[in-house]
Amino acid sequence: MYMSLRFVLDDTIEYIAETVIYQNVSGILPNLNERPTKGSSFRSSSTVRLNGPVLSLKITPQLTEVLDPPITISFQHTNKQLVRPSCTFWQFLGGYWSNSGCKVKSTDRYRTVCECNHLTNFAILMSPFKKADVSSLELKLMTYISIGISTVCLVATLGIHGTLWQYLKSSRTKLLMNLCVALILAYVIFLAGIERTEFSILCTVIAACLHYIFLVVFCLMLTQGIEMAVSVIYVFKPKHQMDWLLIIGSWLCPAAVVVVSLVITKTKGFGNEQVCWLSTDTGLIWAFVGPSLLVILFNVSCIVLVLRAILRLKAVQNTAALEKIKGSFRSLCILLPVTGVPWILGIFYINEDLSFIQYVFSALNGLQGCTLFMFHCLLNPEVKKAYLRMKEKKYSAKALVSI
CATH class of the missing domain: 2.60.220.50 (Chondroitinase Ac; Chain A, domain 3)
Structure with missing residues (x-):
């Protein structure tokens, strides 16, 4: 022309x-x-x-x-x-x-x-477009080792809290156990299906499952933030119930988001020739990124709220309430970076120019289970007290039998 x-x-x-x-x-x-x-x-x-x-x-x-x-x-x-x-x-x-x-x-x-x-x-x-070299032996070995270690730590955390359940029974413990289950499912689906692009229907199903389970992880963080905020607001009131919030907010709401996304897009954007994940080209990725960022912003606001409450309660020397709030605060401060950062990085998993993120992603996945196990089991004074109480109970039972 x-x-x-x-x-x-x-x-x-x-x-x-x-x-x-x-x-x-x-x-x-x-x-x-x-x-x-x-x-x-x-x-x-x-x-x-x-x-x-x-x-x-x-x-x-x-x-x-x-x-x-x-x-x-x-x-x-x-x-x-x-x-x-x-x-x-x-x-x-x-x-x-x-x-x-x-x-x-x-x-x-x-x-x-x-x-x-x-x-x-x-x-x-x-x-x-060149898919990042996820088939390299080094990356596969690193991914399997890190996720394997993390899974073992999560299973150990579940086992310890399940064994000591009658001494650790609380809404915070329920949240932790739900998080461990969600992370284990996320690991299994991710490893088994992220690259199953040869069957389009299967890839779509895997992408939808990953979308759902990742949202569950973030919604569990949201529930943790709400639980902590309620602890601060109703610190002098009777114990509140979080069971319905845990079921509806953490497991059912993510399912609704995934179903709406599937209906609106008619499954287009759930998986492609490169990876079984949400499409960045069509903007479908925001169905995961948007809710995740909102959860992170909400929980950061909760952390600020709790810091103010801790300073206020120190002045009135309300020891019981202070310890309760500190427990929730410590739990959320661990949960937010450990579970949030790796999955945000996972958004960029397929880009060759950002292939180094795959190694960071794999390393942080290994830290998730290890960090939760360390802070919620090894360094948790409540777990140590519960273990000693269980030992005392067994010792007392043996003493009664011997008599």
Whole structure:
């Protein structure tokens, strides 16, 4: 397509601006984005390709060699699966695409805006999407070891609190045990299904299950924050019941979010060719990120509220209430970073440019179960007291039998 425009500057000189748009020339011009070395054969690069028309701009007579301010050009992508755009122009001397004097101003899935300080034949070169190398032996070994250790610690935490249940019975203990179960399920589904992309229906089911179980983990944090806030507000009132909040808020509300997401999207965006997770292209990922961020903000607000309550209760020396609030506060301060940060990082799991996040993600997963086991079992004074009470009860029972 050819366009021509005449204009006058300084009331004296007439200029002619000419624009030619070349469609579908990717098979004619090679995808070479560097100068060929001397003596080498002219070959196309398999790592980049044209992703839009070639735009030729020319002004006669020439204004200046270097444009200031630079010209802005917007290219619409023909292939929305390509990534890492580069604003380039065709270098006739040598026959290759160069990006000298051009830069990417902004880009998204549909278009890229370039800035160039000269006029010539412009185009966008982009790379095929490459899934991060999750098949590497090092990463797989690290993932299995870290999640395996975390799972063992979570099972141990469940076992200890289950054994000492009659001495540790409380809403906080129920929340902890529900969290352990949710994390174990998350680990199992994640390891077994995150890469099962060969069957689209199965991949959709796995993505929906991961969406649900991850939301459960965050909703359990929300329930913990509500439980802590209620402890502060009703500190001088009878014990409140959290069972219904635990069932409805932590297990049923996430299911409602997943069902609504499936209905609205008609399952599109739940899994793709790269990974069985929520699509970032369609914005479906916000069905997980949005609720997660709201939970984190709410719980940070609860932490501030509780800090004020602790300082206030110290002044009145209400020891029993203070210890109760401190227990909930300590629990949430451990829970929020340990469970929140890894799954937020998991959003970026599939991007090759952010492949290092996979290693951070795997390491933090290993810390989840270990941290919960350490603070809720090994370093928890209530668990130690409960264990001693159980031993005393067994000793007393043996003494009665011997008599």
